[in-house]
Amino acid sequence: MNDLVHRTRRFVRDVVLPSEPRPGGYLSDAERGRLQEAAKEHGVFAPHVPKEYGGAGLxxxxxxxxxxxxxxxxxxxxxxxxxxxxxxxxxxxENVATDAQKERFLRPLAEGRVRSCFAMTEPHPGAGSDPDALTTTATRVDGGWRIDGTKRFISGAEGAAFAIVMARTDDTGATMLLVDTANPGFRVGGQVHAIDRAIAGGHPYVHFDGCVVADDAVLGAVGEGFRYAQVRLGPARLTHCMRWLGLARRALDIALDRVEHRRIFGSAMKDLGLAQDLVARSVIDIETSDAIITKTANALATDPRAGSALSSVAKVHCSEAVFAVIDRAMQLCGGDGLSDALPLASFMNEVRPFRVYDGSTETHKWAIARRASRARAKAVASGTERRQDEVVEP
Known part of the structure; x- marks a missing residue:
């Protein structure tokens, strides 16, 4: 494990950083392919993927x-x-597909031969932060299903080989279906031009117009789509935290290098209290984020339901903390931090959407508060806890 961490560190610094596009630019498909081949050669490719599909099996x-x-x-x-x-x-x-689906969809994805997308978000008033508002439908037809609806902000859809689609299959339930993007009923629409650049394929609209798929396109069980969404979303929220915490560490390194070598008002910046405050708060944000990520990852590994709930806490904390770390780094670097002289402004464009992606901060706070209230009321009602707000007469 420690060896893989070290090799990844060296690979990213020695091979990836020199290949970064200019701030605000895109990684081309050709360069992405070259880097993935290099990652395989360095033994750091797909660390999360089971070994039988070519990964490290972590x-x-x-x-x-x-x-x-x-x-x-x-x-x-x-x-x-x-x-x-x-x-x-x-x-x-890996967790839901049949063996045949894993060979058809997971293996080429894990090996880096194709890209994919996850089609759940819809234009208003469809599903966004509230998945119960789902309007895309999947209707039974002979030998399969007909999908109709429009999705919006479907990350990675342009150039994807397949989509995992969430569609309503009755009044209360939803089903996930695997759809090849070559299906004549699948169409990528206009791009939503968001401020981030790192996700290949952008964030376009996707249209399903009489998109017919066979019965074997159903992922898992019919009507269990909302449950499977939680299987995916808990870890997905957390891995966003992991990746962007790495970017926050880079931003702090840039700021530390700047304050080490800059002098202002006759003193080194690193010796000025105002700069020290910004650095210290960033260290605190990074360390607390690292701790909640570790706790949540351990929970997901042992109790996925509890881990999924805790991932909301991690997502809110880390998305706000990472944003703050990069913002402080920009402040410490002054004008260079705001320009393309340094990559900090482009980092900010990458992490700012995380406060909306995978559920807005406000939506998660609402859910966190509701869970806390329900848990406390249940504990008091069961007699395992006593109310703590009762006032006793002196």
Whole structure:
């Protein structure tokens, strides 16, 4: 494990960083392929994937140190094939797909031969932060299903080989279906031009117009789509935290190098209290984020239900903390931090959407508060806890 972390660190710094596009640029498919071949040669490719599919076979409890090293560069996760949405789709397929589906979809994805997308989010008033608003439908037809609906902000859809589609199959349930993008009923629409650049394939609209798939396209069981979404989303939230915490570490390193060598008002910046405060708060944010990631990863490995709930806490904390670390680094670097002289502004563009992606901060806070209230009320009602707000007369 420690050896893989070290090799990933060296690979990212020696091979990936020199290959980064200019701030604001995109990683080409050709360069992505070259870097993935290099990652295979260095023995760091697909650390999260089972060995039978060409990966290192790490369990989720061991992902964080490696993912953070990969995330030290915005293109590092793409080079290691542990980038969203593919990484989350690999995890879902590994845990839910049939053996035949794993060979058809998981193996080429894990080997880096194709990309994928996860089609759940819809235009308003469809599913967004509230999955119960799902409007895309899957209707039974002879030998399979007909999918109709429009999805929006489907990361990675442009150029993807297949999509995992969430569609409503009755009044209360939803089903996941595997759809080849060559299907004539599948169509990629216009791009949503978001501020981030690292996810290949962008964030376009996707249209399903009488998209017919066979019965064997159903992923898992019919009507269990919402449950499977939680299988995917808990780890996916956390791996975003891991990758972007690596980028926050890079931002702090840039800031530390700047304050080490800059003098202002007759003093080294590193000796000024205001600069020290910014650095110290960033160290605290990084360390607390690392701790909640580790705790959540261990929970997901032993109790996925509890881990999924805790991933909301990790997602809120890390998305805010990473944003703050990069913002402080920009502040410490002054004008260079705001320009393309340094990559910090492009880092900010990458991490800012995380406060919305995979559920907005506000949505998660609402869910966290509800869970806390329910847990406390249950404990008091069962007699295992006593109320603590009762006032006793003196």
């Amino acid at each position: 369990t989720i409890a061991d992902w964080s140190p490696v993912f953070q090293e990969a995330g030290y560069s915005p293109i590092g996760p793409a080079a290691l094939n542990c980038m969203a949405p593919d990484e989350g789709n690999m995890y879902l397929l």
